[in-house]
Amino acid sequence: MNFTHTEERQLFKDSVARFIADTYTLDARNKAAETDLGFSAEKWAQFAELGAIGALFSEEDGGFGGAPFDVTVLFEELGRGLVNEPFLATAILAGGLIAELGNAEQKAIIEEVIAGTKQLAFAHGEPKSRYDASHVETTAKKSGDGYALNGAKAVVLNGGAADTLIVSARSSGAAWDEDGLSLFLVPADAAGVARHSYPSIDGLHAAEIRLDNVTVGADALLGAEGKAWPAIEKVIARANLALASEAIGAMEVARDMTIEYLKTRKQFGVVIGKFQALQHRMATVLLEIEQARSSVINAAGRFDGSRVEREMAVSAAKTLAGKIGRLVAEEAIQMHGGIAMTWEYAVGHFAKRLVMIDHMFGDVDYHVARYVALSKEAA
């Protein structure tokens, strides 16, 4: 048993942490969130230079990491900085799918991703799918040598900034069958693609995307036709591992800001941290975050085990991130009082991100139900 990171990984974590602490401000982040792009192109390039994007890919794919614990250390630091550059959309989701399923030619895209010169998005969720990852009504029909895609995609992260979309579409089966799903690389400016990009409440950008007879060649197919589900499931598991890690970073910042406030804010002639009612609640916040951290360690440690083992651990980590993230967000605001309700004060932005993490790739209820179903499979 060993709960310390390798020296190399620790050095990487420290360098990202330093870069964020020294150069990444909440104010600049929020301003970037108001632009059409939705993040800072300059920061993205700097992250690439730092090797932060490459850390999410294996050496054979041209990166220098890609292990589950590489994901967790990086995303924890991103959470600490409330970073809104599209690591999740471009590298984990779309990049991850190409790494899982791409042929040599398609994998050339990963090189551009690592260099910070290519933006991607995974156009998967749909207006009626909620968190159900196999619910895809978008269709792929054979058309000449290639395919014609039709349908609507919802809340596609980084959909507006993406150069290339990875579109999931169904060539057979019922609306939520796992079998029959295919993935296609689609240039974002292809004829028939209509994107409506908008900000999210937590400072990211997403898009509603319509696909109206979008024709692509056979070479656009990622992996085998109709057989994309295992890769989709695994990549979404990696996204949830990343999000649960990001939540830990954000929770710890919210926790530290609140402790600091309890030590400095005076009412009734004393610092409010002297009130036992607040002390005990803050203690709960503290220990719950440790629980969230352990669940993430469980998920990363079991990620390369069997499918059921991986998925159960990931659902557990995402459940705790959702539940504890909400607790930390709400308690941080409540214990600060009015000041935390303002745009100007940082803690509210961390709270918004924490609550929205529960709305990405499955909320608490979704993952509890999924854990129950997986438990039956395991038994």
Add this chain to the structure above:
Amino acid sequence: MDLNFSPEDLAFQAEVRAFLKAELSPALADKVRHNKTLTKDDMVGWHATLNKRGWLAQDWPKQYGGADWTPVQQQIFDDEASMANAPRIIPFGLKMLAPVLMKFGSEAQKAHYLPRILDGTDWWCQGYSEPGAGSDLASLKTRAVRDGDHYVINGQKTWTTLAQYADMIFCLVRTGTEGKPQEGISFILVDMKSPGITVRPIILLEGTHEVNEVFFDNVRVPAENLIGEENKGWTYAKYLLTHERTNIAGVGASKAALAEVKRIAKAETVRGVPLADDPYFAARVAQVEMELDALSTTNLRVLSSPDAAASAGSISSMLKIKGTEIRQAINDLARRAIGPYAMPFVSEALEDGYNGEPVGPEYALGVAPDYFNNRKITIFGGSNEIQRGIISKMVMGL
């Protein structure tokens, strides 16, 4: 024991329903239901509609133009109006200042200000909190110094709701520094157009502008604007807290919000099955509904009790704690109900005249902003920690 309303109350309820059906425009109700931004005209207009019927000042005595409703009638109106998605009544003039004026104001003050509250001439805001005086309100520092026929005010108020629309502000100011902090506080009325007043918006975490900072720089206020006696302001402000029993629990608004959650849960589907039939989600809704049903009765027990006034302070605290916590639980249900569509935030879509492309279902637009905005309800008006402290002290003697 009889849980049913009296025949008189039922007749009253029917009258309220008929009124709402006739007078509340569907467009306005739609804005309220979807948490869209109400304009000043929306709010003032609804006040005027109620005033025309004589139903604006519901708890005022008839002599001042009020409806003189019983607490139960007021609750019936609130339930019905909330369920019909009517705008809320802006409380600052009607429910916060007016009772103080009636009890402690001079005849001249009553004659001047009360009619102007009713007809909408004056929009009032409340100048209580300061940056260093939140939960510990009595530590407020804004100074008022007597200078001939005037007071000269210097200092800063904060969290001033809708001050951007206000004509007048009622303030707690420090006029004395002797004795306990509560003893040197006065209650004074200030014209917002006075030279030396600056209003600065505070943007809330979800991006809206509803509260403000109000700065006072040598603001000269006629001495006749003082309410009652100098240094007795704390008593007047406390009277308000004990006077106000109705609608603290926000039962009507919570009922309306829970009904909206149920509508959303019927529209949202998981693999073709309504979310309302999902056992996890249904259990969450059921638990909140049970709590709300109980609170509704707790509230009516309080309103119907003849000796409630004696312990009104601690009862208000109980209603406030449960009412706000249930309301936040409903906000939490709503955000869960809309799933991934909690994320998009097109703030312009919440304003009048938005013609842009819709994102997701209309019912989802205002849900996440309202969830974050309503974090305030357990903080303002005496945080729930302060309320629990009041119960500990006043009820349990701890």
